[in-house]
Amino acid sequence: MILNVGDCVEMKLPNSRGMKVSCHVLAIVKDPDDTSEEGNMIVFRYWGNNKKRWFWEVQPYWVLEMYNK
Numbered sequence: 003m004i005l006n007v008g009d010c011v012e013m014k015l016p017n018s019r020g021m022k023v024s025c026h027v028l029a030i031v032k033d034p035d036d037t038s039e040e041g042n043m044i045v046f047r048y049w050g051n052n053k054k055r056w057f058w059e060v061q062p063y064w065v066l067e068m069y070n071k
Contacts, residue, residue, distance in 0.1 A: 005030065005044060005063075013066060015048070015059070023048040031060075040064040 005011070009027045014020060029045040042063040047056045 005066075016061070016065060028058075040067070 005027050007027055007030060011025055011027070012022045013025050014022055015025075025046045025048045027044060027046050031043040031045065033041040033043070035041075040063050043060055044063055044066060045058070045060050047058045049055075050057050
């Protein structure tokens with residue numbers, strides 16, 4: 003999975019109970035000590051239907067990759 007800032011993608015999240023949610027990628031934070039893609043932190047938001055508000059999360063790239071194979 004290749005993510006870029008500004009992308010809107012359907013993803014499963016660790017806390018979404020297996021449901022796919024529409025996520026807006028806001029930033030990709032690179033770890034200066036780890037040059038691999040897996041070391042990046044992804045900042046994104048998604049709309050929570052049950053709470054009727056935006057949720058903001060930061061997840062490691064490898065976690066999102068693991069849930070979205």
